[in-house]
Amino acid sequence: MLFQHVAIAGLAHVDAPRRLSSAEINARLKPTLDRLGIRTDVLGDIAGIHARRLWDEGVQASDAATLAGVKALADAGIDPARVGLLVSTSVSRDYLEPSTASIVSGNLQMPDTCQNFDVANACLAFINGMDIAARMIERGEIEYALIVDGETADLAYDKTLARMLADDITEAQFRSELATLTLGSGAAGMVMARAELAPGAPRYRGGVTRAATQWNHLCRGNLDRMVTDTRMLLIEGVKLAEKTFAAAKLALGWAVEEMDEFVIHQVSQVHTAAFAKAIGIDPRKILTIFGEYGNIGPASVPIVLSKLREMGRLKKGDRVALLGIGSGLNCSMAEVVW
Numbered sequence: 001m002l003f004q005h006v007a008i009a010g011l012a013h014v015d016a017p018r019r020l021s022s023a024e025i026n027a028r029l030k031p032t033l034d035r036l037g038i039r040t041d042v043l044g045d046i047a048g049i050h051a052r053r054l055w056d057e058g059v060q061a062s063d064a065a066t067l068a069g070v071k072a073l074a075d076a077g078i079d080p081a082r083v084g085l086l087v088s089t090s091v092s093r094d095y096l097e098p099s100t101a102s103i104v105s106g107n108l109q110m111p112d113t114c115q116n117f118d119v120a121n122a123c124l125a126f127i128n129g130m131d132i133a134a135r136m137i138e139r140g141e142i143e144y145a146l147i148v149d150g151e152t153a154d155l156a157y158d159k160t161l162a163r164m165l166a167d168d169i170t171e172a173q174f175r176s177e178l179a180t181l182t183l184g185s186g187a188a189g190m191v192m193a194r195a196e197l198a199p200g201a202p203r204y205r206g207g208v209t210r211a212a213t214q215w216n217h218l219c220r221g222n223l224d225r226m227v228t229d230t231r232m233l234l235i236e237g238v239k240l241a242e243k244t245f246a247a248a249k250l251a252l253g254w255a256v257e258e259m260d261e262f263v264i265h266q267v268s269q270v271h272t273a274a275f276a277k278a279i280g281i282d283p284r285k286i287l288t289i290f291g292e293y294g295n296i297g298p299a300s301v302p303i304v305l306s307k308l309r310e311m312g313r314l315k316k317g318d319r320v321a322l323l324g325i326g327s328g329l330n331c332s333m334a335e336v337v338w
Contacts, residue, residue, distance in 0.1 A: 002206040002251070006134040008336060009144065009198040010076025010191030013306040014067045015293070016053035016184070023050075025161070025181055032164055036171045043181055048269025052184035052294030054154050061092035062103035064150025064187035069108055072146060072189030076198070080108055083191075084142025085133055086116040089125035091297045092152045092223065093118070104148055122219075122326030123265050125149070126188065126298040127207065127334055133192045134204055145192045149299040153183040159224040179219070179228040182268060184294025188302035202314075207322070207334025208251045210244040212236060219327040234271060237325050238278050244331040245279050248321075252335050256280050260318040260338075261308060265325055266290040266300045275323070287313070298326070305336070314338045 022043040026033065033039070044050050055064060065088055073080055086108075088101035101116040110116065119129045126149050133145035160180045163169065195203060215236045219228040248254050262285050264275060269290065276283055287304055296303060301324050308314050318338040325331045 001131075001135065003134050003138050003204055005195045006137050006204040007193050007195040007198040007201040008190060008204055009078065009193035009201050010072040010074070010189070011302065011306050011309060012068055012071030012075050012189045013299075013303040014064065014071065014187040016055045016064070016186050018054040018056065019051050020054055020157070021051045028161060029164055032169060032174065036174060038171070038174070042178055046270060047182050048291055049182050049294050051292050052153070052182070054157065054185050055152055059152060060094045061090045061150040061152050062094050062100050062107065064152060064185070065090060065100065065104045065148040065189070066107040066150070068150065068187035068189035069104055069146055069148045072148070072191050073108070076144075076191035076193070078144060078191065081111045083110060083114050083144045083146050085136060085145040086110055086114055087129040087133060087145065087147045088118045089129040089147060089149045089298050090118075090151055091120070091122065091125070092150060100150075121330060122328055123297050123300065124324045124326030124328075124330050124332055126302055127322060127324045127332045130190065130192065130204065130334065131207060131332070134206070137192060137194055143194050143197060146189065147192065148187070148189045149297075149302065150187040151185050151297045151299050153185045153294075155224050156180050156183060156226065163225075176227045176229070177225065179230055180221075180226040182295045183226075184296045186293060186296040186299050186303055188299045188306060190302055203337045205252060205335040205337060207332055208244060208247040209330065209332040210240060210247060211331075212240045212329045215329045216327070218329070221327075234274060236329060237271070238274050240329050240331045241275055241323070241325055242278050244333050248333040254321065254335070258319065259321045260285065261314065261320045262286050262323060263301050263304045263308070263320060264323045266293075266304065267295050298324075
């Protein structure tokens, strides 16, 4: 769907404070690596992830999302009482119920007229949340929406590292859980608005989505564990991305050389390089953060967009492609005109 009246009024990210290097992880896992004869630095040399960020002890997904929400609302310069929708898009969550969105809403003291709910779709959820909010804004149902995401990888690291140090873990089991150690923590928030309420703000044009759900078994995770077929996930993910990009070219009038920035969901250097090669993207148009921050799930795309703005790399009129893919498999691509 294409939108005529939707803008991005506020944008913010929060980096988790604790740095955990891949060198520290490899040192901790040395007994298992030696026993299994694994000498390649898979995390650093192959995935290109040299560090990731973790929160301080006790920080929940809702806490991180709240921090980002406060910053996004301040960036938009609006009273929370005007927000008609709050969507939490985190993979991480405090509880099965209530929703993380309800906790964030309570933390932010949102009005009783603000509808709130979670959207879960693996690493694609933030873009899905933007699309849901944009449809409600376009129809005139609400004036403002707040989309937030807070990812906490601490539990997954604690449990996964403990399993990997078990004396009986096999090489196949070790490799199937290795992708868990590429995850990172962080938070992002975005305020979307009726365009006339945010003159001069970046415009959200819309996007397209494609699915290949026959591959839903390639990556399955809980809060404390993720098992991934990394080879097939890469192969089928790139195929789906190519199909989705072809749809975006038709729906949004995209030509690779005409886009100014590509904000790609950050998994690893292998995935990013394969993605760029398949679509023909100039790597200079891709800001990569996975090397220092890891894979921050659905928060990755808005965090990169926020960092691009912070760096002064976005100019008025720039066409920015948002490219997201998530386990399932699902893929969405959308455009923001800065």
